[in-house]
Amino acid sequence: AEMYLANELHGRYTLTKRVVASKHRRLRLEHRLSFLRSAAGSLLHARKVYSAASGVVRTSGESTDSEGPDEEQARAIEEAMDAALPSFLGTAWSYVVRDIDATMKEVTKKFLRDKSVPWQIRIRRAQALQRLGQIFTEEGMRAETMPSSEGGSAGRTQEERQAEAKAVIQEALLGAMRET
DSSP states (O other): OHHHHIIIIIOTTSHHHHHHHHHHHHHHHHHHHHHHHHHHHHHHHHHHHHHHHHHHHHHHHHOSSOSSOOHHHHHHHHHHHHHHHHHHHHHHHHHHHHHHHHHHHHHHHHHHSOTTSOHHHHHHHHHHHHHHHHHHHHHHHHHHHSOHHHHSSTTOOHHHHHHHHHHHHHHHHHHHHHHO
16 A cells, blocks of 8 residues: 555655665565574474474384373473474465465455556555555554463463464374374
């Protein structure tokens, strides 16, 4: 919306438009680099988790009297998962951010370049989208500073949410390892 307004109100080849366009390019590049950094870190953590879990699979295949991993092996997997969980969640979040960026770019392009409405309406749409973005940003900042007891996710603590996410990721990773 900001680029559309700069283009329509100031002109296509103005300094204002170029500044706004470079700001948007920088932001998209930051999101891409953040995703790549997170993905690389997650791959390293996944390798550590895989090594810990494959040690359990190898050991359980050699011994016939044990039904599952012993405490030491389970603890090794648990520690690897605890270390990897923030990286996995960070990667997932950075991918979601990139997806939202791409989706919003396409949606706003179609919404603001709709030639079936007059240019005045398109300007108002752009201003409304800009205001909506400000509201989302303000609410996001407010939610970051809000204690988890006030408005967290369904009254659960951060530790409970992390434990739930950890259990889901562990189950998926161990299931994937059993299939291979």
